[in-house]
Amino acid sequence: MALSLLINLQSYVFRNDFSLGNMMPLVTILCFILYFSSLVRMSLVLSVLATISGFVIFGVVQTGLALLLFGSIESAQASLSHGYVLQTSSGIVIIVFSWLLYRLGYGFTFEMDRLRFRFEDITVILMILLFLISISSVLYYNKIYINILYFAATSMYLLYYAVRKDRSHD
16 A cells, blocks of 8 residues: 555656656556565566566556547546546456456466576566567557557566466476
């Protein structure tokens, strides 16, 4: 809860006081990575994987809802009330979906430190860099179909990687 409030506060300050709204996704990703690695005590690789997976899945859901509810991202941004509706509906969908997956017993139980692929760290670091660079350009151009394709492809890759990792643990 405190992390959410802190990230919302820093998001507000960056957007309104410093006019750096375009940088907020990167700052938020870095905040979550630091939180998971330092306070939750997850390995850095697992922290990055969890953070980017969550960000990408949320991006897919929110972009899909923006298209479904408003027809485009521009329409969703047209008024403050549209933004609230989009954020609320995205939160509800994510919470319900997460709860259902939890109740059905889905989740990951692997230990990242014990199970590593050969050259895994290098591969993950390169993928993270590629993700951070590409997310900047995707968000800059703000085309809804590019957003959906990008977030869906990244989400599929990260979920495939996580499922493959979990199955190798069993």
